[in-house]
Amino acid sequence: MLKKGLIYFVLFLCLSGLNFFLVIKTYGVFDKQTQIEKILSAIAEEKNKPNEGYRAEATVVDGRVANLKSFFRKYNSPLYNNAEKIVEVSDLHQFDYRLLPAIAMQESNLCRVIPDDSHNCWGWGIYGTTVTRFESYDEAIETVGRGIKREYIDKGLVTATAIMEKYTPSSKGSWAHGVNTFLKALE
Numbered sequence: 001m002l003k004k005g006l007i008y009f010v011l012f013l014c015l016s017g018l019n020f021f022l023v024i025k026t027y028g029v030f031d032k033q034t035q036i037e038k039i040l041s042a043i044a045e046e047k048n049k050p051n052e053g054y055r056a057e058a059t060v061v062d063g064r065v066a067n068l069k070s071f072f073r074k075y076n077s078p079l080y081n082n083a084e085k086i087v088e089v090s091d092l093h094q095f096d097y098r099l100l101p102a103i104a105m106q107e108s109n110l111c112r113v114i115p116d117d118s119h120n121c122w123g124w125g126i127y128g129t130t131v132t133r134f135e136s137y138d139e140a141i142e143t144v145g146r147g148i149k150r151e152y153i154d155k156g157l158v159t160a161t162a163i164m165e166k167y168t169p170s171s172k173g174s175w176a177h178g179v180n181t182f183l184k185a186l187e
Contacts, residue, residue: 062087064097071101071186077110079121082137089141093149095158100145102160102182103167106175111137123168 068083079086079101090097101110104121108114111121118126118133119140124147125132134140148163157163160179168175 067186068097068101072110075105075110075112077104077112079104079111079137082141085138085141086145089145093145093153095145095149095153096183098183098186099148099179100141101186102179103144103148105182106178 064087065083068086069080071077072080072083086100087097090100100122103123104110107123108121111119114120115126115131115133118131119137120126120132120134121137121140122144124140124144134143152158152163152166157166160176160183161173164171164173164176164179
C-alpha cells in the first residue's frame with residue numbers, strides 16, 4: 001500500500017509540474033500576442049494621424065568636386081583648392097567638368113611644370129617666346145573655360161581630337177590621346 005501511495009504521489013508531482021509548465025508557456029504566448037497587438041495598434045494610430053506619417057529626407061550630393069580633389073591630391077597639383085571653381089566654370093559654360101583638368105594634365109602635368117608666376121596650366125596663349133600670364137588659378141580657369149566654350153565648343157569642336165586640331169595642330173594625335181586618357185581617369 002505504501003508503494004501504491006508513493007507511485008500516486010510521484011504521478012501527482014509529475015502532473016503538477018507538467019500543468020505548471022503549460023501554464024507558464026500559455027502565459028508567455030499570451031504575453032507575446034499582447035505585445036504584438038500593442039505594436040500593431042501603435043502603427044495603426046500613427047498611420048491614421050492626419051498630415052503625419054513617416055518622413056524621409058534624401059540629399060543629392062555632387063561628387064564632382066571630391067572627384068577632382070582626389071585626382072589633384074594624387075598628382076600633388078596646386079589646383080586642389082580650385083576644384084570647386086573648375087566645376088562652377090564648367091557648369092557655367094556647359095561642358096564636361098573633366099575637360100579643364102584633363103587639358104591641364106596634358107599641358108603641364110596639372111600645373112607642376114608651368115612658366116614662373118603664370119598660373120597657366122593649360123598652355124593657353126603660350127607659343128614661342130609668348131607666355132600668357134594670369135594673376136591666379138581662378139582667373140586662368142575663368143579665362144580658359146570661357147575660351148574653350150567660345151572658340152571650341154560653340155564651333156562644334158567637342159571631342160579631344162577635334163579640339164586638338166585647333167588647340168595644338170602640330171600634335172599628331174598624342175595630345176588627344178593624353179587628354180582622353182585623363183578624361184577616362186576622372187570618370
